[in-house]
Amino acid sequence: MLDDLNELKTFCYILSVGSLSAAARELDTSVAVVSKRLKSLEQRVGVELIHRTTRALSATEEGERLRNDVERALEALAIGEARLVSGRDEVFGTLTVVAPVSFGRRHVSPVLLQLSEDHPQLKVSLGLDDSLVDLVADGVDIAIRIGQPADSTLRLRKLADNRRILVASTAYLDRYGRPTTPDALKAHAFIRHGSFTANVRLINDDGRAASGIGQTRLSVNNADAAYDWARAGQGILIKSQVDVAADLAAGTIERVLPEWHLGEAPIMALYPMGKQLPRKTRLFLDAMVAALADIRP
Missing domain, CATH: 3.40.190.10 (Periplasmic binding protein-like II)
Structure with missing residues (x-):
């Protein structure tokens, strides 16, 4: 069993440092020993674990799967040993x-x-x-x-309630006006991020739904860049309330149509x-x- 463990450790070291010679230095042994351990491991499992070229080494598909399993197992062993040494229920x-x-x-x-x-x-x-x-x-x-x-085989835990809302900078709303109905959004510019568009379905606190259609003026695939544009006064943006709570409290930005939102979007852990x-x-x-x-x- 000890020899098997040394082979597995050596295999992980080779992939971590990128060569047999570097693994030998890390393990304070010879290249011949490292090569022998790798060969023995591959013979035992019956598949090639590492691609060998003149310039580099890389894991095969089977080798990558084994590497993930071995690293988790080695970490579990290290945790058990540390607990015995410390005598405390440390993390x-x-x-x-x-x-x-x-x-x-x-x-x-x-x-x-x-x-x-x-x-x-x-x-x-x-x-x-x-x-x-x-x-x-x-x-x-x-x-x-x-x-x-969506339906998942994973475990779920809700970390916080959250809604998606419409926001814009005070400067933008001062310049172009504050819409008072969903229909008034058609006169405003929207900033698009990801799958969100300027065609939104809104819900008020009474559960009534309405559609609002604006004009997409700017689009970007990064949420922080979209928010920078919104704070710079370039248009209305759809954001999660958790992401803008501090700026709303500070008055840096404002909610657009504060009695309306785009639905519940709880913060979930999977x-x-x-x-x-x-x-x-x-x-x-x-x-x-x-x-x-x-x-x-």
């Missing part, structure tokens, strides 16, 4: 989170930073990405989504099914709920 391992770019930068990043300071043995990896990811395949612990996800929620995951979820507690739709 260990790596917490991997993905979140939308704008929301993640404003709200998730500060929470993870505080967690890493409170728990020195915890490693943190944050991915900011507006696209969907495969949590299991990509080795992600938690994905943050804005809006109720994570893989499991019999027991890891402590690192539970701590992060609780911290996010606390951080978002003051934001009200």
Whole structure:
């Protein structure tokens, strides 16, 4: 079993540092030993794990899958050993989170930073990405989504209530007027981000629905750039209320048609099914709920 573990560790080191010679230096052994361990591992599993060229090494498809499994197993072993040594129920391992770019930068990043300071043995990896990811395949612990996800085999937890609303800068509204009905939006310029258009379906607090159609004047594929344009007075923008709460309170921007919104879009956390929620995951979820507690739709 010990030889098997050395082979697996060596295999991960080779991919991490990019060559057999560099892996040998990291492991304080010879290139011959590293090469022998890799060959023995490949013979045992019956497939090629690493592509070898004269210039570089890279994992095969089977090698990449094995690498992910081995790294998780080695981390679990390290956590168990650290617990025995410390004698405390400290938080260990790596917490991997993905979140939308704008929301993640404003709200998730500060929470993870505080967690890493409170728990020195915890490693943190944050991915900011507006696209969907495969949590299991990509080795992600938690994905943050804005809006109720479609049917999923993942576990869900609502972190905060949220609505999508219309906003614009005070300067823009002073110049072009403040619409008082959804129909009045046709006279205004919209800033488009992602799938949102200037044709919106609005809901008021009584549950009545209405359509509003504006003119798309500017479009961009980055939420922060779109918000910069809105604050610069270039038009009306659709935003999640959690992202603009601070600026609304400061008076930097205003809600357009404040009695109307574009529907509920709760802040959700998705994570893989499991019999027991890891402590690192539970701590992060609780911290996010606390951080978002003051934001009200």
